[in-house]
Amino acid sequence: MFATYGPMFLLLTVAALIALLFYTGATVLGPKNPTPDKMKPYECGSESSGGNHLKLSVKFYLTAILFVVFDIEAVFIYPWAVHFKTLGWTGLISMFSFLAVVIVALVYCVKKGALEWEK
Amino acid sequence: MNLFFALSPFLTLALGALLLMVAEAAAAGNGRGEKVRPGLALGAALTCFASCAAAAGVWFYGVERIEGLDVLQPWLIIDRFTLFFAGLLALGGGLASLLAGGYLPEHQIERGEFYALLLFSTLGALILAAAGDVLTLFLGLETMSLGVYALTAFRRASPRSAEAALKYFLLGSFAAALLLFGFALLYGATGHTDLAGLGQAVKTIASGALSGQAAGPTTLGAAAGPLVLFGFILVLAGLVFKVSAVPFHMWTPDAYEGAPTPATSFMAVAVKAGAFAVLLRVLLVCFGDKQSTSWANGWPAVIAWIAVLTMTVANLVAGRQESAKRMLAYSSIAHAGYLLVGVVATSRDGTAGTSGILFYLLGYTVATIGAFGGLILAGHRGAEAVSFEDLAGLGRRHPAAALPFALFLLSLAGVPPTAGFFGKWFILKAAMEGGFSVLTVVAFLNSVLGAYYYLKVLVYLYMREPGAGAPIATPMKSGYVNVALAVSAFFVVLIGLDPSRSLSVATRAAASLFGG
Numbered sequence: 016m017f018a019t020y021g022p023m024f025l026l027l028t029v030a031a032l033i034a035l036l037f038y039t040g041a042t043v044l045g046p047k048n049p050t051p052d053k054m055k056p057y058e059c060g061s062e063s064s065g066g067n068h069l070k071l072s073v074k075f076y077l078t079a080i081l082f083v084v085f086d087i088e089a090v091f092i093y094p095w096a097v098h099f100k101t102l103g104w105t106g107l108i109s110m111f112s113f114l115a116v117v118i119v120a121l122v123y124c125v126k127k128g129a130l131e132w133e134k
Numbered sequence: 135m136n137l138f139f140a141l142s143p144f145l146t147l148a149l150g151a152l153l154l155m156v157a158e159a160a161a162a163g164n165g166r167g168e169k170v171r172p173g174l175a176l177g178a179a180l181t182c183f184a185s186c187a188a189a190a191g192v193w194f195y196g197v198e199r200i201e202g203l204d205v206l207q208p209w210l211i212i213d214r215f216t217l218f219f220a221g222l223l224a225l226g227g228g229l230a231s232l233l234a235g236g237y238l239p240e241h242q243i244e245r246g247e248f249y250a251l252l253l254f255s256t257l258g259a260l261i262l263a264a265a266g267d268v269l270t271l272f273l274g275l276e277t278m279s280l281g282v283y284a285l286t287a288f289r290r291a292s293p294r295s296a297e298a299a300l301k302y303f304l305l306g307s308f309a310a311a312l313l314l315f316g317f318a319l320l321y322g323a324t325g326h327t328d329l330a331g332l333g334q335a336v337k338t339i340a341s342g343a344l345s346g347q348a349a350g351p352t353t354l355g356a357a358a359g360p361l362v363l364f365g366f367i368l369v370l371a372g373l374v375f376k377v378s379a380v381p382f383h384m385w386t387p388d389a390y391e392g393a394p395t396p397a398t399s400f401m402a403v404a405v406k407a408g409a410f411a412v413l414l415r416v417l418l419v420c421f422g423d424k425q426s427t428s429w430a431n432g433w434p435a436v437i438a439w440i441a442v443l444t445m446t447v448a449n450l451v452a453g454r455q456e457s458a459k460r461m462l463a464y465s466s467i468a469h470a471g472y473l474l475v476g477v478v479a480t481s482r483d484g485t486a487g488t489s490g491i492l493f494y495l496l497g498y499t500v501a502t503i504g505a506f507g508g509l510i511l512a513g514h515r516g517a518e519a520v521s522f523e524d525l526a527g528l529g530r531r532h533p534a535a536a537l538p539f540a541l542f543l544l545s546l547a548g549v550p551p552t553a554g555f556f557g558k559w560f561i562l563k564a565a566m567e568g569g570f571s572v573l574t575v576v577a578f579l580n581s582v583l584g585a586y587y588y589l590k591v592l593v594y595l596y597m598r599e600p601g602a603g604a605p606i607a608t609p610m611k612s613g614y615v616n617v618a619l620a621v622s623a624f625f626v627v628l629i630g631l632d633p634s635r636s637l638s639v640a641t642r643a644a645a646s647l648f649g650g
Contacts, residue, residue: 119152126159 142188150181151253158246175235178249182228189220208328211266218643219263226403227256234396236612255281259408285397298392313372319365340425376409390463399506427481434481444471445580476561482568488644490560497553501545504622508539514610529596535609547588553629
């Protein structure tokens with residue numbers, strides 16, 4: 016087991032060592048001049064005002080999820096396009112039945128009014 | 135063409151679900167009109183029954199005679215075992231959509247999405263039962279589960295329904311993650327994702343561990359044994375969650391109670407049957423070697439403990455419930471326990487144990503759908519029957535509504551000559567002949583214990599009167615629910631009167647799992 020994963024453990028150890036080295040190096044060697052303003056969390060920017068829970072319209076969510084769904088589905092077409100000739104008729108039929116399902120989903124979304132921004 | 139014929143139970147469901155989705159969207163008109171559309175329930179039910187008929191068609195034609203099924207290897211396995219489950223799951227889905235056709239309009243939550251989700255879930259369960267590879271298994275599981283999560287949340291106005299769905303979703307995703315992680319470990323140890331290949335590799339590793347040599351099929355050597363063990367534990371936890379056995383049962387009562395009743399019946403029937411199909415396949419195909427099926431070193435002892443805990447805890451808690459719906463949820467946990475006794479029995483005589491489980495699932499499916507249907511029928515708009523009190527006096531006032539309900543409860547309790555009695559009989563017989571006598575006695579005592587809370591419902595139905603000022607149960611009127619109850623009652627009585635025919639079907643299905 017060690018023979019297989021040995022190099023990986025070595026990599027992890029080296030990475031941890033380097034991180035530790037830089038971190039302690041900066042703490043030990045770096046100049047320090049703390050002032051009360053510097054020690055505050057979020058020293059930059061202005062004081063926040065108003066509520067911190069902003070309500071977003073659910074329409075954003077719907078649009079985003081539809082984008083993700085159709086985008087991921089489009090990704091499937093790429094490997095088929097690359098191997099179009101080797102996949103032959105089986106590939107063509109599979110891809111068209113897949114596309115038919117996607118189109119049904121699209122028709123469903125349009126009919127349900129999921130793509131209308133203003134009602 | 136052969137391929138399309140063999141896959142017809144799946145394709146029917148998929149096409150039907152897509153058509154139903156489009157039809158519903160076209161009729162709804164931009165989702166603004168909230169009119170009642172009775173055609174959808176009928177369409178969903180007919181799709182399911184067509185899928186069931188397709189499975190029966192392939193069964194009677196003889197799946198062995200169909201050539202060219204190698205293309206599907208190892209992703210989908212179309213054998214008699216799969217076809218049995220395809221028919222069973224489609225029947226469950228169809229009956230659940232009939233119940234929905236009555237329940238949803240009555241309680242004013244009729245939305246067309248219900249039927250499409252139900253059909254897609256059923257399709258997922260079918261894929262789950264047919265899966266011959268870990269990847270298709272997971273796809274089927276998620277297709278089934280995602281639909282059911284949404285069905286649980288279907289009563290949008292009820293906080294209870296939302297809570298149930300959230301609990302179910304969170305715990306369900308967690309269980310799915312465990313399952314996936316378990317499969318990842320198994321893949322790491324063996325280099326296989328197909329169940330048959332996994333089984334071969336596990337056999338090699340197990341025999342290597344027994345003789346004290348490092349004989350793993352990968353470079354891992356001796357480390358493969360512990361990896362397989364961890365992988366197995368995680369996979370088992372994930373699957374046991376889906377069949378809702380103790381100690382992974384916590385979500386069941388809440389999810390079952392919060393979901394609309396047709397969705398509950400679907401969960402109790404199809405999700406459970408699909409999970410048992412995959413549990414059997416994983417245990418018997420991946421871990422079917424001598425080492426893994428031995429009492430001392432393998433899974434039978436683990437499953438036996440889970441079974442004993444499941445039956446006892448579920449039966450004790452079920453007896454203390456105030457709500458009949460919650461009681462039925464615990465009852466479904468208890469039934470998972472009896473079925474797990476059958477799973478233990480498969481470690482000695484695979485065919486006898488498996489056929490017992492398949493027979494039991496058949497009787498359980500129709501009786502459970504019927505019991506939830508009886509509960510649906512006992513309520514009406516604004517007054518859903520949930521608690522025992524709601525059912526008081528129904529038997530005297532509306533004997534036609536109470537009689538089928540009583541029949542299904544008797545079948546669940548295992549009273550002869552119903553389907554439930556023979557289901558328990560065959561499972562206990564297989565366990566006894568396998569030499570698990572203590573387990574058999576525990577299961578028998580539990581079924582006596584279980585009879586208590588089923589009879590309690592009968593007492594309320596026939597011997598109690600509602601208290602002063604309490605609402606009097608009035609059954610709803612729905613042709614859909616009546617048809618579902620009639621079909622279920624027909625099967626419960628038929629299987630009970632002539633168990634040998636169903637058993638021979640179950641035995642042929644079980645034998646195909648062992649290459650017979």
